[in-house]
Amino acid sequence: MNEGCTVGKYLVDRLRQLGLEHLFAIAGDYSIEWLNGYVTPGGVKIIEEVNEVNAGYAADGYARLKGIGALCVTYSAGALCAVNAAAGAYVEKVPLVLINGTPSIKKTITFEQTGFSAHHFISGRETDLQSFEHVTVAAIRLDNPDLAPTLIDYALTRCISERRPIYIELLQDMVDLECEPPRGVLQPARTLSDETSLKESVARIRARLESAENPLIWLGVEIDRLGLQDKAMTLIETLNVPYVTELLSKAVLSEDDPRFVGVLDGQASSTAVTDLVDTSDFVLALGVWLTDINSLGWDPDYDKTAFASFDAVKFGTYFGGQVALEHLVDGILAENITPRTQKLPDKPARSVPAVSDTDVITYQGFYNYIQQYVDRDTIVGADASMNYFGSLLLEVPGPGGFVVQSSYSAIGYSAAAATGICLAKGPDHKVLVFSGDGGFQMTAQCLSTQARFGLHPVIFVVDNGVYAVEQWLADAGIFHSDRPFYKPCELHRWNYSALAEVFGCRGWEVGTYGELGDAVAGALENSSGPSIVQVHVPDKTIPDNANWKAH
Numbered sequence: 001m002n003e004g005c006t007v008g009k010y011l012v013d014r015l016r017q018l019g020l021e022h023l024f025a026i027a028g029d030y031s032i033e034w035l036n037g038y039v040t041p042g043g044v045k046i047i048e049e050v051n052e053v054n055a056g057y058a059a060d061g062y063a064r065l066k067g068i069g070a071l072c073v074t075y076s077a078g079a080l081c082a083v084n085a086a087a088g089a090y091v092e093k094v095p096l097v098l099i100n101g102t103p104s105i106k107k108t109i110t111f112e113q114t115g116f117s118a119h120h121f122i123s124g125r126e127t128d129l130q131s132f133e134h135v136t137v138a139a140i141r142l143d144n145p146d147l148a149p150t151l152i153d154y155a156l157t158r159c160i161s162e163r164r165p166i167y168i169e170l171l172q173d174m175v176d177l178e179c180e181p182p183r184g185v186l187q188p189a190r191t192l193s194d195e196t197s198l199k200e201s202v203a204r205i206r207a208r209l210e211s212a213e214n215p216l217i218w219l220g221v222e223i224d225r226l227g228l229q230d231k232a233m234t235l236i237e238t239l240n241v242p243y244v245t246e247l248l249s250k251a252v253l254s255e256d257d258p259r260f261v262g263v264l265d266g267q268a269s270s271t272a273v274t275d276l277v278d279t280s281d282f283v284l285a286l287g288v289w290l291t292d293i294n295s296l297g298w299d300p301d302y303d304k305t306a307f308a309s310f311d312a313v314k315f316g317t318y319f320g321g322q323v324a325l326e327h328l329v330d331g332i333l334a335e336n337i338t339p340r341t342q343k344l345p346d347k348p349a350r351s352v353p354a355v356s357d358t359d360v361i362t363y364q365g366f367y368n369y370i371q372q373y374v375d376r377d378t379i380v381g382a383d384a385s386m387n388y389f390g391s392l393l394l395e396v397p398g399p400g401g402f403v404v405q406s407s408y409s410a411i412g413y414s415a416a417a418a419t420g421i422c423l424a425k426g427p428d429h430k431v432l433v434f435s436g437d438g439g440f441q442m443t444a445q446c447l448s449t450q451a452r453f454g455l456h457p458v459i460f461v462v463d464n465g466v467y468a469v470e471q472w473l474a475d476a477g478i479f480h481s482d483r484p485f486y487k488p489c490e491l492h493r494w495n496y497s498a499l500a501e502v503f504g505c506r507g508w509e510v511g512t513y514g515e516l517g518d519a520v521a522g523a524l525e526n527s528s529g530p531s532i533v534q535v536h537v538p539d540k541t542i543p544d545n546a547n548w549k550a551h
Contacts, residue, residue, distance in 0.1 A: 005182075007148045008034045008175035011168070012042035013182050014156055015097065018068045022047050022423050024055040028074020030120070031101020034175045035072060047423065047453060050445040052078050054416040056085020056098070057443065061381075062420030063094050064403055068160065069420060070097040076120040079128050087135040088408040089165040092248070093225045096165035097156070098136070100128055104173035105143055132167035139167040145177035153186060161189040163225045193311075194322040201313040201320040202331035205284060205306055209239065209337055212282035217243040218264060221407075222287025222309055222325055224252045229399065231329045232286060233257075240339040244273055246294045247392055249287070251402035255395050256376070261345055263392050266296030267548040270393060276345055280304070287325055293388070293406045297548065350395060357514025362541040363390060366462065369513055370432075371395065373520055377428050379403065379421060381457075383414035385436030386468045389543035398429075411467075412442030415459050418530075419446055422455040430524065431457040438467040438491050447503040450530040458523040458531045461496045464539040472542065476550040479540045496534040505529040511536040 005013075011034075015023075023039055024047045025031070039046055049055035055071040063069030073079045079100045089096040103111075107118040108125045121127075125141070133139045138155035142148045155166040209215055217239070223232045233253055236243050244264040245252055253260065262273040269277075277283065283305040290300070290307075306315035308328050313320035353368045361369075367390035374380060376398045382391035388406060396402045403421060405413045418433045425431065440461045450457060471478060471489040478485060500507030506526050508519035510533060523531035542550070 005179055006176050007142060007145050007179050008038040010149055010179055011152055012038045014152055015070060016043055017185050019066055020044055020068055020070055023070050023072060024049050024059045025072040026052055026055055026078055028078055028101050030074045030103055030172045031072050034170060050448050052081035053085055054443050054446050056082045057413050057416035058420035059096055060085060060089050060094050061417030062424045063096050065424035068095045072099040074101045075103060076122055076128055086165045088405055088410050090135045091408040092405060093163040095159045095163050099168045099170055102169040102171045104171055136167045137162045137164045141169040142174050143171050145174060145179045149180050157186055191324045191326060193324045193327040197320040197323050198327055198331060201323050205332060206335045208282045214280045215241050215282045216280040217241055218283055218285040218288055219243055219245045219249055219252055220288030221248040224249060226325060228326055229253060235329055235333055242344055246288055247406045251396040254397055254399045256397045259344055265294055265392055266298035268296050268389055268392055268545040272345055291407050355513045359513050361516060361537055363537050364544045366535055379425055379429050379431045381414040381418055381433040383435040383439045384409040384411045385439050386542055387434040387436060389546040391434055411439040415440055416443040416446040418457040419449050422457055433457055433459045435461050437461055437463045447505055447530050451504040454529060456527050456529055460533045460535055462535050462537055464537050465491050465493055466539055479542050480550050496532060500532055507532045509534045
């Protein structure tokens, strides 16, 4: 036994080896000894958060850029608040580690045998563990120092292999107990493919790529989650075919590339994208997830689209099981298919719209105007709101420069996730977040953490006084009528810009394009903390590409 290693130190050392530099935490007496005695001394900076939901979203945003994120909470009263964040990470394949400081073995046994309860207890040692088993790929309880290294390595390996969250119960009396030190460095488990399925899938796709007159590649989120950006770009360059993405994978590659046409998201797509899809006779969808947010009133043509995702290939009536996406791309590249000579579609020229400084901002007008501030060093975050539509058509030049939780779509995610994004981003990147007013009300305290640690995202709160996306989903026709909004969709109005005084940051309130320009200039110059820009828009204006449902 190595006297220099304890369970608490082992966990920190493994997290640090995997690249974790920041840990989001809420103080709790069951976890505070580990935080105080091991995390900071172990080289991981603690980011003291304001609540568990914000901590979870921040860790999620951090993990999307860094490859792993972590938060530490306390038993039940804290942990169960973070279930929603873990669920979102599970759905969207984000490698998140949730560490739950847990009562000691003695307290647990006392409660179970006598009924004498410790604070935060519900029904014993299984309550939290069972809750998280449904939204993680590994849920472990560290109640024996000799087993702790094996359990920690197992859970973390599952996390980095499957790109999904794990749950670790760290008992307060285990932290200082000696254990074996870490051996080697953890690696993701090998990716396996069935050779027969792989060969047949590659052969079918090769045949269609060679016979198609207008093939198209559709890149999905698994290209990002599995780190296949370079291989995907090589395939596109080798075949010389145009490509589109989905909202969840927007900007997975640079949108400056001449072969990129736009985001395919049903009837919210640009005309250039829908025309290209309609005229394509074969679509190779790599890592695409089909969701109602990614289809929006449109059904893919399954007879001409080969879907390679979730370790399988689906093409018409053909199904190839256990085909890893990485192996499929490698297999297609190895076929040395002759590049296409087809003419790539022209991309529309971008220009700042002609508006007067005194013109009232509309929802679409806001996005037309803000495009000029999105460059290669910009990371854009869009929240579950009508901002999905506006941001979908933004051109984001920087690869990996767009973060959205559009599959799980938890309202309020993006502003809180910006805390983690700011800590994980490169030194020259700026972070622009587009939030609805309803969503921002859910996680507004993120400004406190961002101000405390000198992070400086620019958070635009589009203020129309209504849960517009919920109204749009229920009855979009109201936006083109005199009828009132559904009562449950109406919001209590906040003075969002005034929150800057509360949280110690800077704020602007704008309603015209002149005011918006001044606010953006001031926000981009502010490097001392977050900036919040309250953007008033008329309550019945929506982005142009959301109008299809309204009619």
